[in-house]
Amino acid sequence: MKKHLLSAGDLTRDDAELILSTAAELRSLADRPIKKLPALRGRTIVNLFFEDSTRTRISFEAAAKRLSADVINFSAKGSSLSKGESLKDTALTLEAMGADAVVVRHWASGAPHNLANAGWSRSSVINAGDGTHEHPTQALLDAFTMTRHLSNLDGRRIAIVGDVLHSRVARSNALLLQTLGAEVTLVAPPTLLPYGVETWGVQTSYDLDAVLPKADAVMMLRVQRERMNASFFPSAREYSRRYGLDARRMGSLQEHTIVMHPGPMIRGMEITADVADSERSVIVEQVTNGVAVRMAVLYLLLGGSEPALTTSEESDA
Amino acid sequence: MTTYLIKNAQPYGAEPTDLLLQNGVIAAIGENLEAQGAEVVDATGLIALPGLVDLHTHLREPGREDAETVDTGTQAAALGGFTAVHAMANTDPVADTAGVVEQVWRLGREAGHCDVFPVGAVTVGLAGERLAELGAMADSAARVRVFSDDGKCVSDPVIMRRALEYVKAFDGVIAQHAQEPLLTEDAQMNEGELSGRLGLRGWPAVAEEAIIARDCLLTAHVGSRLHVCHVSTAGSVEIVRWAKSKGWNVTAEACPHHLLLTDELAATYDPIYKVNPPLRTAADVEALRAGLADGTIDIVATDHAPHPHEDKDCEWQAAAFGMLGLETALSIVQHTMVDTGLIGWAEVAERLSSAPARIGRLADHGRPLAEGEPANLTLYDAAATRTVEASEMASLSRNTPYAGMELPGRVVATFLRGKATVLDGKLA
Amino acid sequence: MPPTQQPDLPPVDGRTVLDSRDITRALTRISHEILERNKGAQDIVLLGIPSRGVHLASRIAAKITEVEGAAVPVGSLDVTMYRDDLRLRPARALAPTEIPSEGIDDKVVVLVDDVLYSGRTIRSALDALNDIGRPRAVQLAVLVDRGHRELPIRADFVGKNLPTSLAEKVAVRLAEYDDGEDGVTIR
Numbered sequence: 001m002k003k004h005l006l007s008a009g010d011l012t013r014d015d016a017e018l019i020l021s022t023a024a025e026l027r028s029l030a031d032r033p034i035k036k037l038p039a040l041r042g043r044t045i046v047n048l049f050f051e052d053s054t055r056t057r058i059s060f061e062a063a064a065k066r067l068s069a070d071v072i073n074f075s076a077k078g079s080s081l082s083k084g085e086s087l088k089d090t091a092l093t094l095e096a097m098g099a100d101a102v103v104v105r106h107w108a109s110g111a112p113h114n115l116a117n118a119g120w121s122r123s124s125v126i127n128a129g130d131g132t133h134e135h136p137t138q139a140l141l142d143a144f145t146m147t148r149h150l151s152n153l154d155g156r157r158i159a160i161v162g163d164v165l166h167s168r169v170a171r172s173n174a175l176l177l178q179t180l181g182a183e184v185t186l187v188a189p190p191t192l193l194p195y196g197v198e199t200w201g202v203q204t205s206y207d208l209d210a211v212l213p214k215a216d217a218v219m220m221l222r223v224q225r226e227r228m229n230a231s232f233f234p235s236a237r238e239y240s241r242r243y244g245l246d247a248r249r250m251g252s253l254q255e256h257t258i259v260m261h262p263g264p265m266i267r268g269m270e271i272t273a274d275v276a277d278s279e280r281s282v283i284v285e286q287v288t289n290g291v292a293v294r295m296a297v298l299y300l301l302l303g304g305s306e307p308a309l310t311t312s313e314e315s316d317a
Numbered sequence: 318m319t320t321y322l323i324k325n326a327q328p329y330g331a332e333p334t335d336l337l338l339q340n341g342v343i344a345a346i347g348e349n350l351e352a353q354g355a356e357v358v359d360a361t362g363l364i365a366l367p368g369l370v371d372l373h374t375h376l377r378e379p380g381r382e383d384a385e386t387v388d389t390g391t392q393a394a395a396l397g398g399f400t401a402v403h404a405m406a407n408t409d410p411v412a413d414t415a416g417v418v419e420q421v422w423r424l425g426r427e428a429g430h431c432d433v434f435p436v437g438a439v440t441v442g443l444a445g446e447r448l449a450e451l452g453a454m455a456d457s458a459a460r461v462r463v464f465s466d467d468g469k470c471v472s473d474p475v476i477m478r479r480a481l482e483y484v485k486a487f488d489g490v491i492a493q494h495a496q497e498p499l500l501t502e503d504a505q506m507n508e509g510e511l512s513g514r515l516g517l518r519g520w521p522a523v524a525e526e527a528i529i530a531r532d533c534l535l536t537a538h539v540g541s542r543l544h545v546c547h548v549s550t551a552g553s554v555e556i557v558r559w560a561k562s563k564g565w566n567v568t569a570e571a572c573p574h575h576l577l578l579t580d581e582l583a584a585t586y587d588p589i590y591k592v593n594p595p596l597r598t599a600a601d602v603e604a605l606r607a608g609l610a611d612g613t614i615d616i617v618a619t620d621h622a623p624h625p626h627e628d629k630d631c632e633w634q635a636a637a638f639g640m641l642g643l644e645t646a647l648s649i650v651q652h653t654m655v656d657t658g659l660i661g662w663a664e665v666a667e668r669l670s671s672a673p674a675r676i677g678r679l680a681d682h683g684r685p686l687a688e689g690e691p692a693n694l695t696l697y698d699a700a701a702t703r704t705v706e707a708s709e710m711a712s713l714s715r716n717t718p719y720a721g722m723e724l725p726g727r728v729v730a731t732f733l734r735g736k737a738t739v740l741d742g743k744l745a
Numbered sequence: 746m747p748p749t750q751q752p753d754l755p756p757v758d759g760r761t762v763l764d765s766r767d768i769t770r771a772l773t774r775i776s777h778e779i780l781e782r783n784k785g786a787q788d789i790v791l792l793g794i795p796s797r798g799v800h801l802a803s804r805i806a807a808k809i810t811e812v813e814g815a816a817v818p819v820g821s822l823d824v825t826m827y828r829d830d831l832r833l834r835p836a837r838a839l840a841p842t843e844i845p846s847e848g849i850d851d852k853v854v855v856l857v858d859d860v861l862y863s864g865r866t867i868r869s870a871l872d873a874l875n876d877i878g879r880p881r882a883v884q885l886a887v888l889v890d891r892g893h894r895e896l897p898i899r900a901d902f903v904g905k906n907l908p909t910s911l912a913e914k915v916a917v918r919l920a921e922y923d924d925g926e927d928g929v930t931i932r
């Protein structure tokens with residue numbers, strides 16, 4: 001594995017499978033009386049959040065603490081409008097504090113790349129969501145959740161539905177799921193598919209009803225109502241009718257098909273409450289799995305003298 | 318005033334000859350010239366070109382003297398072989414009055430490294446709402462002929478029409494920064510295969526092309542003169558070619574960086590490659606080179622855009638648009654156009670000196686290397702190579718995208734009205 | 746160039762010190778000793794240390810079941826994250842930890858590993874156990890004890906004591922895990 005986790009596209013299939021199998025081992029920790037492992041004792045992990053995301057921050061914090069790392073939460077205010085805290089100055093501060101890893105959430109696409117490559121800091125950088133670019137650990141936990149229900153992802157059909165254009169989750173999932181051998185179909189109105197999506201190696205469709213019966217997993221993306229003000233779609237009602245997952249559409253799914261959502265959900269917009277709370281929904285499990293997957297990433301990046309090698313190497317006692 | 322006897326220079330890359338620079342003019346051209354008391358410059362192996370003229374320079378003064386001043390910017394210009402630059406109007410205050418343009422013009426005269434011709438803003442404060450006092454700027458000591466809201470597009474078609482009409486009174490030209498603002502809101506890079514992957518808001522080619530097409534039609538309709546700044550797409554080249562085929566009075570420029578660099582560089586998220594208009598695709602680069610070779614694109618202009626370090630050492634989205642250009646322009650043109658066999662040195666002189674001077678209506682620049690002409694020229698060693706060092710730039714800023722690249726050519730000397738501004742590759 | 750004298754290299758596979766039958770006999774003996782020491786299979790939990798220790802534990806469990814007629818809980822205990830040399834090498838993949846549903850509280854845990862050497866793996870295993878529960882006692886069974894302890898740790902049940910030099914390498918092969926037949930070689 002590389003030193004940083006910036007993009008799901010940086011992961012080879014071996015890397016991704018190592019993370020998933022490690023997460024599988026770590027998930028059982030939740031059932032033990034002492035939910036703590038000593039692997040990262042003495043390591044310092046900084047959660048550097050330039051954008052609010054309590055869910056992601058808590059998930060990373062729990063993961064780091066279960067591995068006995070010291071955690072520092074650093075929430076830097078600022079937006080694309082008010083530049084606020086400078087990324088560089090913050091990085092220099094963290095460097096001085098001796099951070100071994102920086103988990104960064106940022107409103108600007110590419111900010112984790114800047115942190116990793118601009119020479120401001122020597123820490124490992126883990127992208128916890130950057131702008132409309134990527135969110136690789138979310139994709140890993142999604143893939144992990146899928147493997148628990150569908151076992152191997154080879155040849156599995158995954159539908160990702162909604163605002164692909166603005167979704168870092170969709171980008172990371174499209175990359176990772178393809179690496180793992182799945183067939184990905186992005187479903188959205190044409191206005192919400194990125195320019196050049198035909199080069200991503202995925203299928204695209206404007207017709208949700210045509211895609212659902214073949215899917216093994218359906219991932220619904222959050223769609224902000226405000227998008228209709230920029231004419232991405234005419235109205236919330238029309239969006240829901242054409243691209244929302246409701247009980248009628250759920251009825252067209254195969255027996256084994258699971259329904260996912262990276263959260264936070266807008267019930268009634270992209271997904272109805274009865275679907276979100278149905279048997280098929282693994283949305284709560286996704287949250288649980290998030291901690292295990294993030295533990296796996298932190299351990300494999302920081303547990304040894306360097307990140308895990310994914311060229312198979314025999315270890316002996 | 319020193320008299321210079323330049324020995325064995327090759328005008329436009331042709332056969333070696335001597336040039337005598339005396340009293341501000343080229344007093345003589347011929348073999349084995351001699352002159353009592355003249356300072357002899359051995360130009361063996363050097364190409365002599367008329368002093369370069371940049372139609373698109375951001376000198377940042379007044380307002381952003383932390384990025385560049387007229388003094389440092391014109392030093393960079395001289396080192397790049399330029400004897401004249403047009404200073405864009407997007408300063409603070411904006412160059413939208415006779416007072417500001419005269420101030421910039423005067424600062425250029427005081428610095429003395431190259432002539433500075435201020436560009437006047439088209440609209441007050443570049444706001445795109447009402448015309449600035451174009452006539453007052455034209456009549457001022459700065460004699461403004463080029464008007465531009467560069468950095469912003471004159472997007473309102475009525476304002477654009479009026480501006481084109483109004484400048485006919487004093488033979489002015491509107492230099493349009495062609496960028497449809499609504500199609501490029503918060504745009505960060507060329508809209509293409511890569512923008513979608515990188516999650517950076519796309520900047521579609523059509524946002525540039527639609528404005529160029531509209532402005533060509535307006536120009537034809539009112540019978541005025543349009544100059545299109547920094548053409549960056551293949552479609553724009555096509556539109557300009559079409560407009561010229563109609564006989565309309567449209568000229569266009571390409572920037573060195575658009576002749577070499579592509580949008581793939583955005584994948585580094587290094588804001589050094591963030592520029593307006595954005596770097597485009599390899600196909601666009603090809604089309605620009607072809608357009609420059611066949612004359613569809615009349616000139617190369619640098620769009621030299623200095624920015625202080627902190628405005629580039631940050632997130633892409635937070636970074637400023639623009640790159641340095643003056644000190645590397647001729648090398649990039651050699652690399653992309655001459656060494657590729659697309660044009661010769663005579664065409665380089667046309668595209669980087671004569672044509673921009675004509676567009677800017679400059680009487681004493683862009684003149685041929687001939688006896689009796691103003692002694693504005695540069696001596697260039699096309700056989701040299703150099704590795705670009707950002708820290709060695711004369712510009713106050715360091716935002717060159719070419720740092721670490723090996724480029725051909727080196728400006729050895731520059732003369733402004735017979736006075737050396739650069740000798741031995743250093744400021745004289 | 747003149748031909749150079751080749752030094753006498755040991756064969757790549759080394760010298761066999763235990764063959765398949767020796768290993769079976771040793772595990773049978775260990776199984777009997779475990780039962781003898783603990784007066785039956787009551788409360789015994791076998792935890793193998795991955796990778797080969799897990800297979801050895803399964804074999805011992807099968808043998809005990811054969812003798813006692815009742816199944817004995819068997820599982821695996823990965824010690825990777827507890828190793829004191831974790832930071833000395835690139836991060837290592839984890840092996841499964843599977844604790845039998847009975848748990849380990851108040852049980853007699855018999856740790857099973859293939860080779861006992863420095864004792865550091867066993868120290869890690871004791872730490873790992875500590876985070877899982879509180880056994881009544883912990884015992885250690887190993888197929889080979891090659892000496893050179895670096896910690897005050899000893900095995901309760903040993904298949905074979907094998908005096909070695911530090912330069913030698915002991916390799917255990919098990920049919921379930923490695924290709925080919927069981928065997929212990931030294932080189």
Ligand SMILES: [Zn+2]
Pocket residue numbers: 467468469494546547593594
């Ligand atoms: Zn511009």
